Amino acid sequence: MTVIEERQAPASSPPPRRPNRAWALLRNSWRQLTSMRTALVLLFLLAIAAIPGSVFPQRSVNAERVTQYYQAHPDLAPWLERLGGFSVYASPWFASIYLLLFTSLIGCVVPRLLDHVRALRQAPPDAPKRLDRLPQSAPQWSRSGAPAEVARSVAEGLRRRRFRTKLRQRDDGSWTVSAEKGYLKETGNLLFHTALLAVLIGVGFGHWYGWHANRILIGGNEMGFCNTLTQYDDSTLGPRVHPADLPVFCLRLSDFDASFQETGQPKSFSATVQVSQDNSPYETRKFTVNDPLRLDEANVYLLGHGYAPVLKYTDRFGVSQTKIVPFLPMDAMQTSEGVAQFPDVNIDPKTDKRDPTLQVGFEGMYLPTAPTDGTARSIFPAENNPMLYLSAYRGDLGLDVGTPGSVYSLNQGQIASGDLKKVSDARPYALKLGGTWTLDDGSKLEFVGTRPFATLSIRHDPTQALALAGAVAGLLGLMLSLAGHRRRVWFTVQENADLAGSPGSSGGTLVTAGGLPRTDYPGFSDEFKALVKAAEEGTP
Amino acid sequence: MAELSNQLMAAAVLLYLAAMICYAGEYAFGKRSRVGRAAVRPAKQLVGAGAPVDPVPDDVEPPVTAKRDRGELVGKIAVGLNVVAVLLHLGGLVTRGVAADRMPWGNMYEYILATTFIASAVWIGIVLARPAVRHLGLFAALALVVMLGAASMIAYTPVGPLVPALHSYWFIIHVSTIIIGSGIFLIGAVPAAMFLIRNGYDEGKRRFPYTLGKHVPNAVSLERLTFRLHAFAFPLFTFGALIAGPIWAEASWGRYWGWDPKEVWAFISWIVYAGYLHARATPSVKRTVATWIALLGFLTMLMNLFGVNLFFEGLHSYANAG
Numbered sequence: 127m128t129v130i131e132e133r134q135a136p137a138s139s140p141p142p143r144r145p146n147r148a149w150a151l152l153r154n155s156w157r158q159l160t161s162m163r164t165a166l167v168l169l170f171l172l173a174i175a176a177i178p179g180s181v182f183p184q185r186s187v188n189a190e191r192v193t194q195y196y197q198a199h200p201d202l203a204p205w206l207e208r209l210g211g212f213s214v215y216a217s218p219w220f221a222s223i224y225l226l227l228f229t230s231l232i233g234c235v236v237p238r239l240l241d242h243v244r245a246l247r248q249a250p251p252d253a254p255k256r257l258d259r260l261p262q263s264a265p266q267w268s269r270s271g272a273p274a275e276v277a278r279s280v281a282e283g284l285r286r287r288r289f290r291t292k293l294r295q296r297d298d299g300s301w302t303v304s305a306e307k308g309y310l311k312e313t314g315n316l317l318f319h320t321a322l323l324a325v326l327i328g329v330g331f332g333h334w335y336g337w338h339a340n341r342i343l344i345g346g347n348e349m350g351f352c353n354t355l356t357q358y359d360d361s362t363l364g365p366r367v368h369p370a371d372l373p374v375f376c377l378r379l380s381d382f383d384a385s386f387q388e389t390g391q392p393k394s395f396s397a398t399v400q401v402s403q404d405n406s407p408y409e410t411r412k413f414t415v416n417d418p419l420r421l422d423e424a425n426v427y428l429l430g431h432g433y434a435p436v437l438k439y440t441d442r443f444g445v446s447q448t449k450i451v452p453f454l455p456m457d458a459m460q461t462s463e464g465v466a467q468f469p470d471v472n473i474d475p476k477t478d479k480r481d482p483t484l485q486v487g488f489e490g491m492y493l494p495t496a497p498t499d500g501t502a503r504s505i506f507p508a509e510n511n512p513m514l515y516l517s518a519y520r521g522d523l524g525l526d527v528g529t530p531g532s533v534y535s536l537n538q539g540q541i542a543s544g545d546l547k548k549v550s551d552a553r554p555y556a557l558k559l560g561g562t563w564t565l566d567d568g569s570k571l572e573f574v575g576t577r578p579f580a581t582l583s584i585r586h587d588p589t590q591a592l593a594l595a596g597a598v599a600g601l602l603g604l605m606l607s608l609a610g611h612r613r614r615v616w617f618t619v620q621e622n623a624d625l626a627g628s629p630g631s632s633g634g635t636l637v638t639a640g641g642l643p644r645t646d647y648p649g650f651s652d653e654f655k656a657l658v659k660a661a662e663e664g665t666p
Numbered sequence: 667m668a669e670l671s672n673q674l675m676a677a678a679v680l681l682y683l684a685a686m687i688c689y690a691g692e693y694a695f696g697k698r699s700r701v702g703r704a705a706v707r708p709a710k711q712l713v714g715a716g717a718p719v720d721p722v723p724d725d726v727e728p729p730v731t732a733k734r735d736r737g738e739l740v741g742k743i744a745v746g747l748n749v750v751a752v753l754l755h756l757g758g759l760v761t762r763g764v765a766a767d768r769m770p771w772g773n774m775y776e777y778i779l780a781t782t783f784i785a786s787a788v789w790i791g792i793v794l795a796r797p798a799v800r801h802l803g804l805f806a807a808l809a810l811v812v813m814l815g816a817a818s819m820i821a822y823t824p825v826g827p828l829v830p831a832l833h834s835y836w837f838i839i840h841v842s843t844i845i846i847g848s849g850i851f852l853i854g855a856v857p858a859a860m861f862l863i864r865n866g867y868d869e870g871k872r873r874f875p876y877t878l879g880k881h882v883p884n885a886v887s888l889e890r891l892t893f894r895l896h897a898f899a900f901p902l903f904t905f906g907a908l909i910a911g912p913i914w915a916e917a918s919w920g921r922y923w924g925w926d927p928k929e930v931w932a933f934i935s936w937i938v939y940a941g942y943l944h945a946r947a948t949p950s951v952k953r954t955v956a957t958w959i960a961l962l963g964f965l966t967m968l969m970n971l972f973g974v975n976l977f978f979e980g981l982h983s984y985a986n987a988g
């Protein structure tokens with residue numbers, strides 16, 4: 127941990143000229159920005175800045191709830207909007223924090239990377255003068271054998287323990303063995319921080335070059351669609367994606383399987399589809415909730431499902447039309463809401479003129495399993511007792527005005543203005559499967575059946591693999607960094623001057639040792655003792 | 667099976683309480699025990715921020731006195747009760763899994779059960795390896811009892827099947843690693859808090875809660891234990907929340923990261939714990955400051971568990987309480 131502080135200040139003498147003020151300021155700011163304290167402060171700012179995104183509804187997560195928020199807090203909402211409260215993670219202030227953080231990170235990592243490369247290529251430094259001043263040291267001991275030989279065997283032992291080792295001979299003929307271990311800690315640390323950059327790049331590019339869209343796909347070949355923007359209920363293209371870049375594929379839902387517990391809790395969903403990619407023939411594929419349909423340059427995710435009643439309307443002139451309209455589920459039991467609009471009906475065959483006041487719309491609920499007591503709430507999500515509760519409206523549906531309205535409710539403005547009138551009772555009409563409802567003007571609505579529909583999300587993110595690789599590399603680096611311990615040990619080996627002259631001696635050797643852990647490492651004293659012991663006994 | 671699970675859990679909580687009382691007994695008797703001695707240990711070691719420090723010889727036996735003996739005995743009983751409690755806890759978890767026919771971490775209640783089990787098991791591991799930390803037992807057991815109490819009061823959920831979104835092997839990988847990480851963070855918060863208290867006590871503060879610091883292990887070893895636990899839990903949490911989670915989210919929801927409230931708070935916790943590791947690695951930041959950051963990290967974990975589950979609406983379906 128002391129690694130940074132240990133880095134030597136550049137030894138260059140102060141510049142002769144008076145330093146440029148602006149330059150000095152710039153340099154100081156840079157130094158400030160790349161300090162660990164600044165990194166800490168920025169980390170905290172980032173954490174705090176992330177909080178509002180969990181408190182206020184986010185447009186990217188759920189646009190509907192933003193609208194609801196606008197309705198609930200009409201005064202506050204525009205202010206929040208201005209501050210970016212509904213899109214915190216895309217707001218300039220959020221971006222400025224993480225960009226500063228990553229600038230700081232680069233400023234921090236690059237010099238350390240250079241230092242580390244240098245350190246990796248250099249031999250461990252020579253022993254300090256007094257080993258007994260080091261955090262770990264061993265009293266001098268003597269060993270048989272010539273100094274050179276002993277030094278070599280000590281070095282060999284250290285090398286075998288995977289220390290990076292350097293043998294040096296001093297001018298006075300004594301030897302020093304320098305050894306260092308734990309370079310992987312710094313390697314891991316650098317890998318971790320660099321990987322964070324890779325993740326950022328992966329996320330950023332995914333945002334620019336990715337796209338996504340949502341669509342409800344109703345069962346049946348004629349209800350299929352091909353991948354063009356007009357086919358989607360809503361879509362978001364990254365800033366660098368052109369509609370023409372979208373991959374070519376077509377999808378049809380041929381089957382949807384849902385199974386449920388007795389309680390109505392869903393057990394499993396799966397969609398069977400026909401896919402054609404790049405205009406090739408259709409093939410059958412199946413996908414489920416946790417297992418998306420992976421196409422070239424797009425994945426299709428199953429987000430939900432529901433029912434689309436098939437409604438046949440026969441107008442007062444006896445002409446019929448059939449519509450398949452998805453009703454959106456509102457609860458876990460699939461009580462669903464929707465409308466069926468018939469703008470092109472009641473056209474008098476004699477005049478062939480369309481009367482805009484004779485358009486017809488139905489609004490209401492679909493219950494896959496209606497209770498017997500007539501309550502308008504489904505009691506089971508599968509279709510055990512399908513029932514439609516509908517109200518009929520006649521008049522101008524307001525579809526021609528060009529204002530895009532919801533396709534799941536009638537135009538409320540038209541109803542308010544009286545252009546669209548309710549022509550059924552106050553209580554919605556209950557229509558059983560296969561049943562027919564005759565309206566006041568003799569026209570009829572038949573509940574022919576239902577089709578399943580699947581709510582799909584179609585997405586492409588070209589760089590999510592990079593983000594994942596970055597995250598995995600980061601984790602690896604993190605573990606190396608947290609598990610590693612950087613430490614140095616030195617041995618000095620010199621001739622035992624007392625023995626050197628005595629007769630019959632082959633020349634004994636005196637050894638001392640010292641150790642320096644460069645990071646907090648409680649186990650170091652044990653390791654040091656073991657190293658000294660091995661050196662004492664001459665066994666590696 | 668579900669009934670058995672509830673009974674086992676009730677028994678486990680009772681035993682945790684009993685263990686807590688015994689820990690408290692030793693804590694009270696323990697004035698002259700090794701813990702007390704640790705209090706008079708020279709403060710020299712505190713300067714060793716980052717610098718080499720010999721491990722504190724916790725286990726040197728002090729001269730035997732009758733009082734100490736009694737304290738020691740009560741402490742050993744506490745550990746024994748604690749071990750049995752962990753086994754019952756494990757039993758409660760396993761029977762719950764058997765009853766539901768799946769991994770026992772499908773909702774908030776089970777999630778807390780599993781997290782506290784990890785915390786408790788890790789605690790037992792530490793205590794068996796280093797008996798000297800036993801004097802933290804009172805606080806460790808307290809934390810467990812509080813969490814388990816909260817689980818049964820606000821999060822109890824009858825055994826039930828999983829929603830389809832959870833039918834995935836990522837359910838096992840993602841949730842289990844987060845549970846292990848969180849469990850260790852949970853137990854790591856105990857020495858963190860006690861380090862701050864002990865440090866305050868050593869600095870001469872004699873108000874509550876610093877008075878609690880009198881009988882706990884010395885500040886240096888508490889701080890080091892705190893770091894070790896956090897350094898171990900952090901990569902696990904990183905893997906579970908920031909790798910496995912996004913991989914599963916990609917397969918299930920179509921995007922690997924979408925700032926769902928749970929994701930937001932996991933991100934915040936991660937950032938704060940990263941801040942702790944940074945702060946601890948920065949010599950100019952005091953160890954007390956770093957430790958406060960670790961505790962802040964734990965608060966964000968609690969926020970994610972209780973706050974987000976109960977107040978925010980998100981995609982994480984197992985976040986539903988009761």
Ligand code: HEM
Nearest residue numbers: 127160161162165230231234315318322607940943944947
């Ligand atoms: C994106 C934001 C960042 C995150 C999430 C982050 C996270 C971490 C984590 C978790 C550690 C501890 C594990 C380890 O030792 O490798 C760490 C260590 C470290 N970080 Fe960062 N970091 C970030 C940015 C920075 C920046 C901007 C700097 C430079 C100012 C920096 C410098 C360091 C250093 C020097 C260490 C090593 C401490 C040691 O020697 O033990 N980090 N970082």
